[in-house]
Amino acid sequence: MKRARTLFLAVVPLLVGSGCNLFEPKIVTACETVIKERLRSPVGYKRVEILRSEAVMNKADYYNYLYATEASSAVRESRNERFEKGEVKPTMYTVYVTYDAPNAFNAPIRGTSVCEYFSERGSDADVADFSVKVDGKTQIEYLTDQIKAAQ
Numbered sequence: 001m002k003r004a005r006t007l008f009l010a011v012v013p014l015l016v017g018s019g020c021n022l023f024e025p026k027i028v029t030a031c032e033t034v035i036k037e038r039l040r041s042p043v044g045y046k047r048v049e050i051l052r053s054e055a056v057m058n059k060a061d062y063y064n065y066l067y068a069t070e071a072s073s074a075v076r077e078s079r080n081e082r083f084e085k086g087e088v089k090p091t092m093y094t095v096y097v098t099y100d101a102p103n104a105f106n107a108p109i110r111g112t113s114v115c116e117y118f119s120e121r122g123s124d125a126d127v128a129d130f131s132v133k134v135d136g137k138t139q140i141e142y143l144t145d146q147i148k149a150a151q
Contacts (some may be wrong), residue, residue, distance in 0.1 A: 025052065027127045031095045033113035034134045038142065044102040046112065051096060057090040059083060065090065065118065079120075081118065088124030 005040065028050055036042035062083055066076045082088045095115040103109045116133045117124055130139055137145070 013022045016023070025124070027093055027095055027115070027117055027124045027132070028052070028097075029099055030117075030127050030129050030132050030133060031113070033129050034095060034132060034139055035099065036115050037139065038134070039101050039103045040073075040104055041106070042098075044106075044108070048100060050097055052093070052095050054091055056091045057092060062090045065092075069089040069118075082120075088120040089130070091119050091122045091124075093117040093119065093124045093127070 024093060032045075032047070036045050041064060055061075063076075063080060065127070066079055070076050070079070079088070083090065088117075093116065097115060098112045099111065100108045100110050113135050117127045117131060132138070134142070
């Protein structure tokens with residue numbers, strides 16, 4: 001028991017010091033990480049409000065989502081069959097993040113970002129920075145647009 005307590009006391013400061021909040025949903029942490037990476041001055045980021053929702057998709061919503069995101073008709077058909085068999089539970093997780101952050105002139109500006117995560121398993125346990133869309137774009141899509149705009 002004493003060894004477990006010592007390990008706990010050693011690990012908790014590391015997690016807290018690294019910005020990991022043990023009591024915060026993983027999706028909120030992932031969303032805020034991506035938002036901060038897109039800011040001019042991430043150090044000035046201050047959260048104002050977080051609103052979370054999750055919506056299990058019906059057949060029509062799931063089909064529309066697949067049609068918008070999956071180019072291959074064979075993959076769409078396969079996933080629809082899995083839906084019909086009850087093998088998937090498509091769920092869209094949405095987080096609205098309102099925050100204050102300094103602009104280029106160091107003036108605080110209030111912003112709101114919409115962060116989305118899609119899961120076929122009905123769980124947000126596997127969410128990661130690279131798998132969320134913030135304001136409609138994954139981090140890869142956002143960086144690609146930034147590179148194109150700079151050319």
